[in-house]
Amino acid sequence: MNFIQAIVLSFYLVALNWIGYAAATDDKVYSFGVLNQQSAQLTAERWNPILRHVSQVSGIRLLLRMAPTVQETDAAMGRGEYDFMFTNHIFQSAYERVGYRVLARAGGELNYGVIIVTPESPAQTLTDLQGQPVAFPSADAFMSYAATQVGLMKAGVAVQAVFAGNQEGAVAQLRARRVVAASLHARLLLDYAQRENFQFRELYATPRYPELAVIAHPRVASRVADKVSAALIGMNTGIEGAEILARSNFPGFEKASNAEYVSVRSVYKAIGK
């Protein structure tokens, strides 16, 4: 075998390999949007390992996509720019027309929002908060704003909403007595209270709602969406997937459907979103 023959044979083998790989995988890259719950860097730190694992397991190449702000992310979602997404804003009325399909949801028990006061606070019921300043993490938060707002509205209580930026900021406002109460995500509050030995008294708790959902754009083929869904849900049981979830402090994924988010849609409707 001379040199030329060796080169031709090498190209031939490489071409065969490429053709085989292309047949086995879907070469298209699917964008995977994530709601801006944390900074973009932390979000990338958390989601990039998950997406890399899902891509390897499902053979569907996923790429993290985010917009600088929640509003811009929601807008892009509304424009259908994300093939997949992890959010619950899709259940707002404005985005129903896009037609995303629920594939899975964040694992763990259904969660809820709470309104708390300091133990020595004179407020005993929601009505005691009438006209009082109450801290909220953000107007885009579901558990700690949308859900608790529904409760306040149902109680006929109007409060002065003070947006603290995030959960810790809302608690800090309460502890600084700049607000009389704070509206928080129940799980995050418990974590904080345990970590900081924070004493509080709960005035109100919302019903339980499912966490954010993994949704697929209608243009994504069912085969692809199912593969991604299976890979996400399979992370809970796979060794490598479980390790990635543990490192990311993520509760995992469970199978879900659009029907499970009816209550969420109703909350958004109740507050006009």
Added chain:
Amino acid sequence: MSQASNRWSLRYVLIVLSGLSVFLVTLVALSVMVSHETREISQMTEQHTNQMVDLVEPLLVGSLVVGDLATVQQSLRNMVSEGSLSSVIIADPSTNAPILFARSRLKTGDTQTVPTWFGFLAGEPPKPVKRRLAAGGVAYADLIANPSYQRLLSTLWNSTQNMILLAAGMLLTQLALLTWILARGMKPLSNLVLVMRQIGEGDLGAKVPNTRLNEIAQVGDAFNHMVGNVKELMRSLRESEEQHRSALTALIEGVIIVRSDGIIQTYNPAARCMLGLESGQLAGALLRDHCHSEVREDGTPLPVDQHPVWVTLHTGKPVTNFVMGILPTGAAANSTRWLAINSQPLFSEGGAQPHAVVMSISDITERKEIDDRLRLAAAVFHNSHERIIITDASSRIVAVNDAFTEITGFSQTDAIGKNPSFIRSGRHETAFYKTMWDCIHQNGYWRGEIWNRNKFGEIFPEWISISAVKNEREVVTHYISIATNISVIKQAEDRLRHLAHYDALTDLPNRLLLQLRLDHAVERARRQHHRVAVLYMDLDRFKQVNDKYGHEAGDDLLRIISSRFLGRLREEDTLARLGGDEFVVLLEGINQVDNIYNLVNDLIRLAGESVALGDGREASVGVTIGVSLFPDDGKTAEELLSTADTALYKAKNAGRNTYRTFRESQGNADAPAIIPVPMTEKDRHT
């Protein structure tokens, strides 16, 4: 050009060298400091850059994640605007292709112009900081932040300029101080030089004046102390030299020191005397110029290359006890002076070849003569045929010669340490030796005859001369005994004495001995009141035997008859032959006269017995005897012989082969033949 013009001023040399050394030290220190500063500033810059990147990294990663490149660009601009970075680049992590870029735009006056050479001194620019912008294992871009080298150099140059100014100030100050110190310090040194010159010219009393500069003062004190020591040393040296000179002069041995070129460097009077030279002839002259006719110990000429000095100079080894003779030119051969020479090489420190030779000379002429004499004496001692014993003062043998061993059979080992009395024969009484020693002590010598005993128990006579050897204080130190074995002489004397007193034919006492014994017997008998009998005998018919058988047969007959007679006589009796056929018997201590008659009858019977003369010949003779008695027939020996002869004559006349007493011959036949003499009481007891 004079030697002084080649010299450099210590002051200027010190200033220049000090300035140079301070400059070099400063330069090195400056280089080290700049290098250190560069390293430190580079590290600080790198650290600062890292901190800056740490600060912006989350923002950049976040912006990249959400695709907000405007924010990224703005962040880059903000980074370079701070001034410490020259440029910042965002590059594709896989291709390294720049995506975004921001460069610092320094305004004129922001940095100082830095000389090019300083750039070389400052070394390498700080390395860029490269950071991968990634999140969750996904690399979004690479951030490359390049620190501003120009700004770094400018900062360094500013601090270096300050350091240079400081160093220059220090250098100038040090030089000024050094110049001032040297100006003050040189004056005491000049004084020191002045004093050294004075001392060099011989003024050892000069002293370095005191100064307030401690180090110089210490040098001065040390110098003054050294000069004091040198003075003391020189005094000791002079004394030592004087002592050595005196010792050299007083030496009996001659001493000459010869340089390697053969020139005589020094010598002492003894050497001059031994070589027979006048004063002043030796020093500075060549040794060979004063060489006499030199001979070896055996008298053959001594070649120059075998002269001890020459040998030591060329071999570097000492020569000891070399004996040579010198004979001044024209002197008689017997005026040779014998010298014993030792030559010792002198080496310079570290030198392999001697630079001089010390030759010591001893005049051994007299000693050699004594040695020769001693050697001769020893040869005489050992080769002498006379037995020689040398004892110490206590008569203990210290030496014997070979003749002693030959004569006595005792070896030297047997004899050494013993008293010569160990060879005494016992033949001499103590008084003999006492007399001998008295004579030696009185006269210093003794000569005489002594019988000694050899190793085999045989005694022998010696003629001995014993001399006392005295030292210069007249104290006896040794005794020398020289002896000649005179056994042969004694035997000859005995032989002569025998021949004089004995008959040659029968070995019987002759008339002379008979006379002596008869005298003694008479004398003894007179004292002891004994009787002495003389039997005068004449053989009958001897002449016929002689005529018939010849003289030899007659002689045989005489010997046989004599032997028969001796066999009958007592040991103390004497049978003498007076000649021919005449015999005399001397009998002493006679108590019974009858015994005489019995004896006479026996003798007649014995004579009458036949005598075999050989060849079957036989002869028969008789004997006639005349008897005389003391004191009856004579008072002296002559009277007794005479009366006996008279009685013999009568007996012959009476018919031979018989006897007669003198009394009978006087015609008194009736008278008893022997008239008894009254015996003393003493006689009866003997």
